[in-house]
Amino acid sequence: MLFLEGVPKLAAVTGWPLTYTRSPILHNYWCARYGIDGLYLRLPLAPEHFERGIRALQALGFAGLNVTIPHKEAAFALVDRHGASAQRAGSVNTLVFEPDGQIRGECTDGLGYLDSLREAGVTLPRKALVLGAGGASRAVCAALLDAGCTLALANRTRSRAENIVAALGNGDVIDWSGWTDCLAEFDLLVNTTSLGMAGQEGHDWASCLTKADKALVVSDIVYMPLETPLLAAARARGLKGVDGLGMLINQARPGFDAWFGVYPEADPVLRARLVETLE
Ligand SMILES: NC(=O)c1ccc[n+]([C@@H]2O[C@H](COP(=O)([O-])OP(=O)(O)OC[C@H]3O[C@@H](n4cnc5c(N)ncnc54)[C@H](OP(=O)(O)O)[C@@H]3O)[C@@H](O)[C@H]2O)c1
CATH class of the missing domain: 3.40.50.10860 (Leucine Dehydrogenase, chain A, domain 1)
Incomplete structure:
Protein backbone atom coordinates (compact mmCIF):
# COMPACT_ATOMS: atom_id res chain seq x y z
CA MET A 1 0.00 0.00 0.00
CA ASP A 109 16.60 -19.92 6.53
CA GLY A 110 17.05 -22.15 9.59
CA LEU A 111 14.37 -20.43 11.64
CA GLY A 112 12.10 -20.46 8.59
CA TYR A 113 12.64 -24.19 8.26
CA LEU A 114 11.78 -24.92 11.90
CA ASP A 115 8.70 -22.70 11.66
CA SER A 116 7.58 -24.62 8.58
CA LEU A 117 7.70 -27.88 10.57
CA ARG A 118 5.69 -26.33 13.43
CA GLU A 119 3.18 -24.90 10.98
CA ALA A 120 2.72 -28.39 9.50
CA GLY A 121 2.01 -29.76 12.98
CA VAL A 122 5.30 -31.64 13.26
CA THR A 123 6.79 -31.83 16.75
CA LEU A 124 10.53 -31.38 16.89
CA PRO A 125 12.20 -34.62 15.84
CA ARG A 126 14.70 -36.44 18.05
CA LYS A 127 16.90 -37.64 15.20
CA ALA A 128 17.12 -35.98 11.81
CA LEU A 129 18.84 -37.11 8.62
CA VAL A 130 19.67 -34.20 6.30
CA LEU A 131 20.44 -34.96 2.65
CA GLY A 132 22.66 -32.41 0.92
CA ALA A 133 25.46 -30.10 2.01
CA GLY A 134 25.00 -27.07 -0.24
CA GLY A 135 24.20 -23.49 0.66
CA ALA A 136 20.84 -24.18 2.30
CA SER A 137 21.89 -27.27 4.23
CA ARG A 138 24.08 -25.63 6.89
CA ALA A 139 21.31 -23.26 8.01
CA VAL A 140 18.84 -26.15 8.30
CA CYS A 141 21.41 -28.32 10.14
CA ALA A 142 22.31 -25.51 12.55
CA ALA A 143 18.66 -24.85 13.36
CA LEU A 144 17.93 -28.54 13.98
CA LEU A 145 21.01 -28.96 16.18
CA ASP A 146 20.35 -25.78 18.14
CA ALA A 147 16.76 -26.90 18.71
CA GLY A 148 18.10 -30.06 20.36
CA CYS A 149 17.97 -32.67 17.57
CA THR A 150 20.56 -35.33 16.95
CA LEU A 151 21.79 -34.85 13.41
CA ALA A 152 23.28 -36.93 10.60
CA LEU A 153 24.20 -35.65 7.17
CA ALA A 154 24.61 -37.47 3.85
CA ASN A 155 25.88 -35.77 0.70
CA ARG A 156 27.03 -37.00 -2.70
CA THR A 157 30.34 -35.20 -2.07
CA ARG A 158 31.14 -36.47 1.42
CA SER A 159 33.75 -33.80 2.21
CA ARG A 160 31.13 -31.03 2.02
CA ALA A 161 29.03 -32.82 4.67
CA GLU A 162 32.15 -33.20 6.81
CA ASN A 163 32.83 -29.48 6.48
CA ILE A 164 29.35 -28.62 7.78
CA VAL A 165 29.66 -31.00 10.73
CA ALA A 166 33.09 -29.54 11.55
CA ALA A 167 31.78 -25.95 11.32
CA LEU A 168 28.79 -26.71 13.55
CA GLY A 169 30.79 -28.84 15.98
CA ASN A 170 28.23 -31.65 16.04
CA GLY A 171 26.59 -34.34 13.89
CA ASP A 172 27.52 -37.55 12.06
CA VAL A 173 28.30 -38.03 8.39
CA ILE A 174 26.83 -41.02 6.55
CA ASP A 175 27.91 -42.16 3.07
CA TRP A 176 25.60 -41.09 0.26
CA SER A 177 25.49 -44.74 -0.85
CA GLY A 178 24.46 -45.93 2.63
CA TRP A 179 21.83 -43.58 4.06
CA THR A 180 18.82 -45.59 2.92
CA ASP A 181 20.01 -48.60 4.98
CA CYS A 182 19.92 -46.69 8.27
CA LEU A 183 16.76 -44.68 7.60
CA ALA A 184 14.80 -46.57 10.29
CA GLU A 185 16.92 -44.82 12.98
CA PHE A 186 15.51 -41.38 12.10
CA ASP A 187 12.20 -39.65 12.69
CA LEU A 188 12.84 -36.80 10.21
CA LEU A 189 14.30 -36.94 6.70
CA VAL A 190 15.07 -33.57 5.09
CA ASN A 191 16.03 -33.16 1.45
CA THR A 192 18.19 -30.06 0.92
CA THR A 193 19.72 -31.32 -2.34
CA SER A 194 18.46 -29.94 -5.62
CA LEU A 195 17.21 -33.43 -6.57
CA GLY A 196 13.52 -33.19 -7.35
CA MET A 197 13.67 -29.65 -8.73
CA ALA A 198 12.10 -29.21 -12.13
CA GLY A 199 14.66 -30.83 -14.47
CA GLN A 200 16.16 -33.09 -11.75
CA GLU A 201 13.29 -35.52 -11.21
CA GLY A 202 14.94 -38.85 -12.07
CA HIS A 203 15.89 -40.10 -8.57
CA ASP A 204 14.27 -43.34 -7.35
CA TRP A 205 12.90 -42.05 -4.03
CA ALA A 206 10.40 -44.89 -3.64
CA SER A 207 13.27 -47.41 -3.26
CA CYS A 208 15.10 -45.04 -0.89
CA LEU A 209 12.17 -45.06 1.52
CA THR A 210 11.63 -48.82 1.80
CA LYS A 211 13.33 -49.00 5.24
CA ALA A 212 11.52 -45.96 6.67
CA ASP A 213 9.67 -46.28 9.96
CA LYS A 214 5.97 -45.50 9.53
CA ALA A 215 6.35 -42.47 11.85
CA LEU A 216 9.05 -40.90 9.66
CA VAL A 217 8.31 -37.30 8.64
CA VAL A 218 9.69 -36.47 5.19
CA SER A 219 10.38 -32.85 4.35
CA ASP A 220 11.68 -31.35 1.14
CA ILE A 221 12.95 -27.78 0.98
CA VAL A 222 12.64 -27.86 -2.82
CA TYR A 223 9.35 -26.07 -3.61
CA MET A 224 9.34 -26.09 -7.40
CA PRO A 225 7.42 -28.33 -7.96
CA LEU A 226 5.52 -28.12 -4.70
CA GLU A 227 4.79 -31.85 -4.68
CA THR A 228 8.30 -33.13 -5.34
CA PRO A 229 9.01 -36.75 -6.34
CA LEU A 230 10.30 -37.36 -2.77
CA LEU A 231 7.08 -36.06 -1.21
CA ALA A 232 5.00 -38.08 -3.67
CA ALA A 233 6.96 -41.23 -2.76
CA ALA A 234 6.54 -40.47 0.96
CA ARG A 235 2.81 -39.95 0.68
CA ALA A 236 2.48 -43.15 -1.38
CA ARG A 237 3.98 -45.01 1.62
CA GLY A 238 1.58 -43.26 4.00
CA LEU A 239 4.31 -41.03 5.51
CA LYS A 240 3.72 -37.42 6.50
CA GLY A 241 5.28 -34.93 4.07
CA VAL A 242 6.16 -31.26 4.54
CA ASP A 243 6.76 -29.15 1.42
CA GLY A 244 9.30 -26.35 0.97
CA LEU A 245 6.86 -23.46 0.57
CA GLY A 246 6.46 -23.10 4.34
CA MET A 247 10.20 -22.50 4.69
CA LEU A 248 10.13 -19.91 1.89
CA ILE A 249 7.33 -17.98 3.59
CA ASN A 250 8.64 -18.29 7.14
CA GLN A 251 12.23 -17.31 6.34
N1 LIG B 1 12.30 -23.61 0.63
C1 LIG B 1 13.20 -22.66 0.71
O1 LIG B 1 12.98 -21.58 1.28
C2 LIG B 1 14.57 -22.88 0.13
C3 LIG B 1 15.66 -22.12 0.55
C4 LIG B 1 16.91 -22.37 -0.01
C5 LIG B 1 17.06 -23.36 -0.99
N2 LIG B 1 15.96 -24.06 -1.39
C6 LIG B 1 16.09 -25.13 -2.40
O2 LIG B 1 17.03 -26.07 -1.91
C7 LIG B 1 17.72 -26.67 -3.00
C8 LIG B 1 19.23 -26.61 -2.73
O3 LIG B 1 19.62 -25.26 -2.67
P1 LIG B 1 21.16 -24.87 -2.33
O4 LIG B 1 21.22 -23.39 -2.44
O5 LIG B 1 21.60 -25.53 -1.09
O6 LIG B 1 21.90 -25.55 -3.60
P2 LIG B 1 23.44 -25.87 -3.78
O7 LIG B 1 24.28 -25.06 -2.86
O8 LIG B 1 23.69 -25.84 -5.24
O9 LIG B 1 23.57 -27.42 -3.28
C9 LIG B 1 23.04 -28.46 -4.05
C10 LIG B 1 23.08 -29.75 -3.25
O10 LIG B 1 22.43 -30.76 -4.03
C11 LIG B 1 23.33 -31.86 -4.22
N3 LIG B 1 23.09 -32.45 -5.53
C12 LIG B 1 22.94 -31.79 -6.70
N4 LIG B 1 22.73 -32.68 -7.70
C13 LIG B 1 22.76 -33.93 -7.13
C14 LIG B 1 22.62 -35.25 -7.64
N5 LIG B 1 22.38 -35.48 -8.94
N6 LIG B 1 22.69 -36.28 -6.77
C15 LIG B 1 22.91 -36.07 -5.45
N7 LIG B 1 23.06 -34.82 -4.91
C16 LIG B 1 22.99 -33.77 -5.75
C17 LIG B 1 24.71 -31.26 -4.10
O11 LIG B 1 25.64 -32.28 -3.80
P3 LIG B 1 27.22 -32.06 -4.07
O12 LIG B 1 27.75 -31.33 -2.87
O13 LIG B 1 27.74 -33.43 -4.20
O14 LIG B 1 27.33 -31.27 -5.34
C18 LIG B 1 24.50 -30.28 -2.94
O15 LIG B 1 24.47 -30.93 -1.70
C19 LIG B 1 17.28 -25.89 -4.25
O16 LIG B 1 16.27 -26.64 -4.90
C20 LIG B 1 16.70 -24.61 -3.70
O17 LIG B 1 15.67 -24.09 -4.53
C21 LIG B 1 14.73 -23.86 -0.85
Whole structure:
Protein backbone atom coordinates (compact mmCIF):
# COMPACT_ATOMS: atom_id res chain seq x y z
CA MET A 1 0.00 0.00 0.00
CA LEU A 2 1.51 3.37 -1.02
CA PHE A 3 0.18 6.39 0.83
CA LEU A 4 1.89 8.95 -1.44
CA GLU A 5 2.38 11.53 1.30
CA GLY A 6 5.53 10.98 3.35
CA VAL A 7 8.28 8.53 2.44
CA PRO A 8 7.41 4.82 2.30
CA LYS A 9 9.66 2.36 4.11
CA LEU A 10 11.70 0.59 1.46
CA ALA A 11 13.27 -2.85 1.26
CA ALA A 12 14.29 -5.08 -1.64
CA VAL A 13 15.74 -8.36 -2.79
CA THR A 14 18.93 -8.45 -4.80
CA GLY A 15 20.69 -11.22 -6.71
CA TRP A 16 22.14 -11.78 -10.19
CA PRO A 17 20.54 -12.53 -12.50
CA LEU A 18 17.38 -12.05 -10.54
CA THR A 19 15.01 -13.14 -13.26
CA TYR A 20 12.22 -14.28 -10.96
CA THR A 21 11.70 -14.07 -7.22
CA ARG A 22 8.64 -14.51 -5.03
CA SER A 23 9.92 -12.24 -2.26
CA PRO A 24 8.11 -9.09 -3.52
CA ILE A 25 4.81 -11.01 -3.48
CA LEU A 26 5.39 -11.94 0.18
CA HIS A 27 6.49 -8.58 1.51
CA ASN A 28 4.10 -6.41 -0.48
CA TYR A 29 1.23 -8.70 0.59
CA TRP A 30 2.21 -8.13 4.24
CA CYS A 31 2.55 -4.33 3.74
CA ALA A 32 -1.01 -4.26 2.40
CA ARG A 33 -2.34 -6.62 5.09
CA TYR A 34 -0.87 -4.61 7.98
CA GLY A 35 -1.60 -1.17 6.47
CA ILE A 36 2.09 -0.29 6.27
CA ASP A 37 3.30 2.46 3.94
CA GLY A 38 6.03 0.26 2.57
CA LEU A 39 7.37 -1.06 -0.70
CA TYR A 40 9.56 -4.09 -1.44
CA LEU A 41 11.38 -4.05 -4.77
CA ARG A 42 13.26 -6.49 -6.99
CA LEU A 43 16.68 -4.95 -7.67
CA PRO A 44 19.11 -7.12 -9.67
CA LEU A 45 22.73 -6.18 -8.95
CA ALA A 46 25.74 -7.51 -10.88
CA PRO A 47 28.49 -8.93 -8.61
CA GLU A 48 30.98 -6.19 -9.54
CA HIS A 49 28.50 -3.54 -8.32
CA PHE A 50 27.37 -5.39 -5.18
CA GLU A 51 29.06 -3.37 -2.46
CA ARG A 52 28.50 0.03 -4.11
CA GLY A 53 24.88 -0.89 -4.80
CA ILE A 54 24.23 -1.92 -1.19
CA ARG A 55 25.83 1.25 0.18
CA ALA A 56 23.81 3.39 -2.25
CA LEU A 57 20.55 1.79 -1.07
CA GLN A 58 21.61 2.38 2.53
CA ALA A 59 22.28 6.05 1.70
CA LEU A 60 18.86 6.30 0.03
CA GLY A 61 17.21 5.29 3.29
CA PHE A 62 16.26 1.67 2.56
CA ALA A 63 15.57 -0.36 5.71
CA GLY A 64 17.42 -3.40 4.38
CA LEU A 65 17.53 -6.16 1.80
CA ASN A 66 17.32 -9.84 1.12
CA VAL A 67 20.30 -11.21 -0.77
CA THR A 68 20.27 -14.30 -2.89
CA ILE A 69 22.56 -16.15 -5.29
CA PRO A 70 25.38 -15.25 -5.94
CA HIS A 71 25.67 -12.51 -3.28
CA LYS A 72 25.37 -14.46 0.00
CA GLU A 73 29.14 -14.75 0.52
CA ALA A 74 29.76 -11.12 -0.46
CA ALA A 75 27.02 -10.10 1.97
CA PHE A 76 28.63 -12.14 4.73
CA ALA A 77 31.94 -10.32 4.11
CA LEU A 78 30.32 -6.87 3.84
CA VAL A 79 28.31 -6.69 7.05
CA ASP A 80 29.59 -4.92 10.16
CA ARG A 81 27.82 -7.29 12.55
CA HIS A 82 26.80 -10.93 12.12
CA GLY A 83 23.69 -11.97 14.01
CA ALA A 84 23.86 -15.35 15.76
CA SER A 85 21.91 -16.98 12.90
CA ALA A 86 24.42 -15.76 10.31
CA GLN A 87 27.37 -16.95 12.39
CA ARG A 88 25.87 -20.42 12.72
CA ALA A 89 24.77 -20.70 9.09
CA GLY A 90 27.98 -19.19 7.72
CA SER A 91 25.89 -17.11 5.32
CA VAL A 92 23.70 -14.02 5.15
CA ASN A 93 20.33 -13.75 3.42
CA THR A 94 19.01 -10.66 5.24
CA LEU A 95 20.68 -7.25 5.60
CA VAL A 96 19.39 -4.77 8.14
CA PHE A 97 20.53 -1.14 7.92
CA GLU A 98 20.78 -0.09 11.56
CA PRO A 99 20.11 3.50 12.78
CA ASP A 100 23.78 3.80 13.86
CA GLY A 101 24.91 3.26 10.23
CA GLN A 102 26.03 -0.34 10.73
CA ILE A 103 24.87 -3.18 8.52
CA ARG A 104 23.70 -6.29 10.36
CA GLY A 105 23.57 -9.64 8.59
CA GLU A 106 21.24 -12.50 9.49
CA CYS A 107 20.44 -15.86 7.97
CA THR A 108 16.75 -16.61 8.46
CA ASP A 109 16.60 -19.92 6.53
CA GLY A 110 17.05 -22.15 9.59
CA LEU A 111 14.37 -20.43 11.64
CA GLY A 112 12.10 -20.46 8.59
CA TYR A 113 12.64 -24.19 8.26
CA LEU A 114 11.78 -24.92 11.90
CA ASP A 115 8.70 -22.70 11.66
CA SER A 116 7.58 -24.62 8.58
CA LEU A 117 7.70 -27.88 10.57
CA ARG A 118 5.69 -26.33 13.43
CA GLU A 119 3.18 -24.90 10.98
CA ALA A 120 2.72 -28.39 9.50
CA GLY A 121 2.01 -29.76 12.98
CA VAL A 122 5.30 -31.64 13.26
CA THR A 123 6.79 -31.83 16.75
CA LEU A 124 10.53 -31.38 16.89
CA PRO A 125 12.20 -34.62 15.84
CA ARG A 126 14.70 -36.44 18.05
CA LYS A 127 16.90 -37.64 15.20
CA ALA A 128 17.12 -35.98 11.81
CA LEU A 129 18.84 -37.11 8.62
CA VAL A 130 19.67 -34.20 6.30
CA LEU A 131 20.44 -34.96 2.65
CA GLY A 132 22.66 -32.41 0.92
CA ALA A 133 25.46 -30.10 2.01
CA GLY A 134 25.00 -27.07 -0.24
CA GLY A 135 24.20 -23.49 0.66
CA ALA A 136 20.84 -24.18 2.30
CA SER A 137 21.89 -27.27 4.23
CA ARG A 138 24.08 -25.63 6.89
CA ALA A 139 21.31 -23.26 8.01
CA VAL A 140 18.84 -26.15 8.30
CA CYS A 141 21.41 -28.32 10.14
CA ALA A 142 22.31 -25.51 12.55
CA ALA A 143 18.66 -24.85 13.36
CA LEU A 144 17.93 -28.54 13.98
CA LEU A 145 21.01 -28.96 16.18
CA ASP A 146 20.35 -25.78 18.14
CA ALA A 147 16.76 -26.90 18.71
CA GLY A 148 18.10 -30.06 20.36
CA CYS A 149 17.97 -32.67 17.57
CA THR A 150 20.56 -35.33 16.95
CA LEU A 151 21.79 -34.85 13.41
CA ALA A 152 23.28 -36.93 10.60
CA LEU A 153 24.20 -35.65 7.17
CA ALA A 154 24.61 -37.47 3.85
CA ASN A 155 25.88 -35.77 0.70
CA ARG A 156 27.03 -37.00 -2.70
CA THR A 157 30.34 -35.20 -2.07
CA ARG A 158 31.14 -36.47 1.42
CA SER A 159 33.75 -33.80 2.21
CA ARG A 160 31.13 -31.03 2.02
CA ALA A 161 29.03 -32.82 4.67
CA GLU A 162 32.15 -33.20 6.81
CA ASN A 163 32.83 -29.48 6.48
CA ILE A 164 29.35 -28.62 7.78
CA VAL A 165 29.66 -31.00 10.73
CA ALA A 166 33.09 -29.54 11.55
CA ALA A 167 31.78 -25.95 11.32
CA LEU A 168 28.79 -26.71 13.55
CA GLY A 169 30.79 -28.84 15.98
CA ASN A 170 28.23 -31.65 16.04
CA GLY A 171 26.59 -34.34 13.89
CA ASP A 172 27.52 -37.55 12.06
CA VAL A 173 28.30 -38.03 8.39
CA ILE A 174 26.83 -41.02 6.55
CA ASP A 175 27.91 -42.16 3.07
CA TRP A 176 25.60 -41.09 0.26
CA SER A 177 25.49 -44.74 -0.85
CA GLY A 178 24.46 -45.93 2.63
CA TRP A 179 21.83 -43.58 4.06
CA THR A 180 18.82 -45.59 2.92
CA ASP A 181 20.01 -48.60 4.98
CA CYS A 182 19.92 -46.69 8.27
CA LEU A 183 16.76 -44.68 7.60
CA ALA A 184 14.80 -46.57 10.29
CA GLU A 185 16.92 -44.82 12.98
CA PHE A 186 15.51 -41.38 12.10
CA ASP A 187 12.20 -39.65 12.69
CA LEU A 188 12.84 -36.80 10.21
CA LEU A 189 14.30 -36.94 6.70
CA VAL A 190 15.07 -33.57 5.09
CA ASN A 191 16.03 -33.16 1.45
CA THR A 192 18.19 -30.06 0.92
CA THR A 193 19.72 -31.32 -2.34
CA SER A 194 18.46 -29.94 -5.62
CA LEU A 195 17.21 -33.43 -6.57
CA GLY A 196 13.52 -33.19 -7.35
CA MET A 197 13.67 -29.65 -8.73
CA ALA A 198 12.10 -29.21 -12.13
CA GLY A 199 14.66 -30.83 -14.47
CA GLN A 200 16.16 -33.09 -11.75
CA GLU A 201 13.29 -35.52 -11.21
CA GLY A 202 14.94 -38.85 -12.07
CA HIS A 203 15.89 -40.10 -8.57
CA ASP A 204 14.27 -43.34 -7.35
CA TRP A 205 12.90 -42.05 -4.03
CA ALA A 206 10.40 -44.89 -3.64
CA SER A 207 13.27 -47.41 -3.26
CA CYS A 208 15.10 -45.04 -0.89
CA LEU A 209 12.17 -45.06 1.52
CA THR A 210 11.63 -48.82 1.80
CA LYS A 211 13.33 -49.00 5.24
CA ALA A 212 11.52 -45.96 6.67
CA ASP A 213 9.67 -46.28 9.96
CA LYS A 214 5.97 -45.50 9.53
CA ALA A 215 6.35 -42.47 11.85
CA LEU A 216 9.05 -40.90 9.66
CA VAL A 217 8.31 -37.30 8.64
CA VAL A 218 9.69 -36.47 5.19
CA SER A 219 10.38 -32.85 4.35
CA ASP A 220 11.68 -31.35 1.14
CA ILE A 221 12.95 -27.78 0.98
CA VAL A 222 12.64 -27.86 -2.82
CA TYR A 223 9.35 -26.07 -3.61
CA MET A 224 9.34 -26.09 -7.40
CA PRO A 225 7.42 -28.33 -7.96
CA LEU A 226 5.52 -28.12 -4.70
CA GLU A 227 4.79 -31.85 -4.68
CA THR A 228 8.30 -33.13 -5.34
CA PRO A 229 9.01 -36.75 -6.34
CA LEU A 230 10.30 -37.36 -2.77
CA LEU A 231 7.08 -36.06 -1.21
CA ALA A 232 5.00 -38.08 -3.67
CA ALA A 233 6.96 -41.23 -2.76
CA ALA A 234 6.54 -40.47 0.96
CA ARG A 235 2.81 -39.95 0.68
CA ALA A 236 2.48 -43.15 -1.38
CA ARG A 237 3.98 -45.01 1.62
CA GLY A 238 1.58 -43.26 4.00
CA LEU A 239 4.31 -41.03 5.51
CA LYS A 240 3.72 -37.42 6.50
CA GLY A 241 5.28 -34.93 4.07
CA VAL A 242 6.16 -31.26 4.54
CA ASP A 243 6.76 -29.15 1.42
CA GLY A 244 9.30 -26.35 0.97
CA LEU A 245 6.86 -23.46 0.57
CA GLY A 246 6.46 -23.10 4.34
CA MET A 247 10.20 -22.50 4.69
CA LEU A 248 10.13 -19.91 1.89
CA ILE A 249 7.33 -17.98 3.59
CA ASN A 250 8.64 -18.29 7.14
CA GLN A 251 12.23 -17.31 6.34
CA ALA A 252 10.86 -13.95 5.16
CA ARG A 253 9.12 -13.07 8.45
CA PRO A 254 12.11 -11.90 10.56
CA GLY A 255 13.29 -9.59 7.77
CA PHE A 256 9.84 -8.04 7.42
CA ASP A 257 9.78 -7.45 11.18
CA ALA A 258 13.23 -5.80 11.15
CA TRP A 259 12.37 -3.49 8.23
CA PHE A 260 8.66 -2.76 8.64
CA GLY A 261 8.14 -3.28 12.39
CA VAL A 262 5.53 -6.06 12.39
CA TYR A 263 6.17 -9.79 12.80
CA PRO A 264 3.82 -11.04 10.05
CA GLU A 265 1.64 -14.14 9.93
CA ALA A 266 2.18 -16.89 7.38
CA ASP A 267 -1.51 -16.96 6.53
CA PRO A 268 -3.35 -19.31 4.12
CA VAL A 269 -4.26 -16.50 1.67
CA LEU A 270 -0.58 -15.72 1.15
CA ARG A 271 0.25 -19.37 0.75
CA ALA A 272 -2.55 -19.76 -1.85
CA ARG A 273 -1.25 -16.73 -3.74
CA LEU A 274 2.23 -18.26 -3.89
CA VAL A 275 0.90 -21.67 -4.91
CA GLU A 276 -0.75 -19.97 -7.92
CA THR A 277 2.69 -18.76 -9.03
CA LEU A 278 4.06 -22.32 -8.87
CA GLU A 279 1.34 -23.84 -11.04
N1 LIG B 1 12.30 -23.61 0.63
C1 LIG B 1 13.20 -22.66 0.71
O1 LIG B 1 12.98 -21.58 1.28
C2 LIG B 1 14.57 -22.88 0.13
C3 LIG B 1 15.66 -22.12 0.55
C4 LIG B 1 16.91 -22.37 -0.01
C5 LIG B 1 17.06 -23.36 -0.99
N2 LIG B 1 15.96 -24.06 -1.39
C6 LIG B 1 16.09 -25.13 -2.40
O2 LIG B 1 17.03 -26.07 -1.91
C7 LIG B 1 17.72 -26.67 -3.00
C8 LIG B 1 19.23 -26.61 -2.73
O3 LIG B 1 19.62 -25.26 -2.67
P1 LIG B 1 21.16 -24.87 -2.33
O4 LIG B 1 21.22 -23.39 -2.44
O5 LIG B 1 21.60 -25.53 -1.09
O6 LIG B 1 21.90 -25.55 -3.60
P2 LIG B 1 23.44 -25.87 -3.78
O7 LIG B 1 24.28 -25.06 -2.86
O8 LIG B 1 23.69 -25.84 -5.24
O9 LIG B 1 23.57 -27.42 -3.28
C9 LIG B 1 23.04 -28.46 -4.05
C10 LIG B 1 23.08 -29.75 -3.25
O10 LIG B 1 22.43 -30.76 -4.03
C11 LIG B 1 23.33 -31.86 -4.22
N3 LIG B 1 23.09 -32.45 -5.53
C12 LIG B 1 22.94 -31.79 -6.70
N4 LIG B 1 22.73 -32.68 -7.70
C13 LIG B 1 22.76 -33.93 -7.13
C14 LIG B 1 22.62 -35.25 -7.64
N5 LIG B 1 22.38 -35.48 -8.94
N6 LIG B 1 22.69 -36.28 -6.77
C15 LIG B 1 22.91 -36.07 -5.45
N7 LIG B 1 23.06 -34.82 -4.91
C16 LIG B 1 22.99 -33.77 -5.75
C17 LIG B 1 24.71 -31.26 -4.10
O11 LIG B 1 25.64 -32.28 -3.80
P3 LIG B 1 27.22 -32.06 -4.07
O12 LIG B 1 27.75 -31.33 -2.87
O13 LIG B 1 27.74 -33.43 -4.20
O14 LIG B 1 27.33 -31.27 -5.34
C18 LIG B 1 24.50 -30.28 -2.94
O15 LIG B 1 24.47 -30.93 -1.70
C19 LIG B 1 17.28 -25.89 -4.25
O16 LIG B 1 16.27 -26.64 -4.90
C20 LIG B 1 16.70 -24.61 -3.70
O17 LIG B 1 15.67 -24.09 -4.53
C21 LIG B 1 14.73 -23.86 -0.85
